[in-house]
Amino acid sequence: MTVRLDQTDRKILAELQSDAGQSLDEIARKVGSSKTPVWNRIRKMREAGVLGQQTVVLDAEKLGFDACFFVLIRTSEHEAEWQQKFLTALHNRPEVQEAHRLAGDIDYILKVRVQNARAYDEFYQALISEVKVHNVTALLSMEEIKSTTELPL
Numbered sequence: 293m294t295v296r297l298d299q300t301d302r303k304i305l306a307e308l309q310s311d312a313g314q315s316l317d318e319i320a321r322k323v324g325s326s327k328t329p330v331w332n333r334i335r336k337m338r339e340a341g342v343l344g345q346q347t348v349v350l351d352a353e354k355l356g357f358d359a360c361f362f363v364l365i366r367t368s369e370h371e372a373e374w375q376q377k378f379l380t381a382l383h384n385r386p387e388v389q390e391a392h393r394l395a396g397d398i399d400y401i402l403k404v405r406v407q408n409a410r411a412y413d414e415f416y417q418a419l420i421s422e423v424k425v426h427n428v429t430a431l432l433s434m435e436e437i438k439s440t441t442e443l444p445l
Contacts, residue, residue, distance in 0.1 A: 306393060316334075359432065359433075361403075361430045362402070362404075362431045363401055363402040363429070365428055366427040368425055374424070386419075388402050416428065431432055
C-alpha cells in the first residue's frame with residue numbers, strides 16, 4: 293500500500309535520508325516550516341511505516357572489511373523446510389549485508405562483506421555445511437562505484 297505524501301513530506305524525507313542526525317530545527321528551516329509541524333509529520337510517517345529503523349552508515353574499509361563479494365546461489369531445493377533453513381543461516385551471518393531471491397537462472401544473490409578472501413572462504417564453508425546448494429559463484433567487487441540507501445523522492 294502506497295502512503296500519500298505531499299511535497300513537504302517529501303522534502304522532510306529527503307533531508308532525513310541525507311542526514312538523519314540533523315536537528316528538527318535544521319530540517320524545519322530547510323523545508324520552510326516550523327519545528328512542531330515537522331515533528332508531527334515525521335511521527336505520522338513513522339506510524340505509517342514510511343520511516344524505518346534509524347542507523348549510522350559505517351565505513352567498511354576503515355574498519356578492516358576490505359572485501360565485498362556478490363554471491364550467486366543456485367539451488368535444486370525449493371521445499372519450505374530448505375528455504376527456512378537457508379533463511380535462518382543468512383540471518384545468523386552478520387557478513388551478509390543483503391540477500392535477494394531472484395527470478396531467472398540464479399535463485400539468490402547475497403552481498404557479503406568480510407575482511408579478506410580467507411574470511412570469505414570461512415563464510416562459504418560454514419554456509420555450505422549448513423545448507424545444501426547446487427552451485428555457488430562468488431564475484432569480488434574490485435571497486436564500489438555507487439552505494440546509497442536514498443530513494444529518488
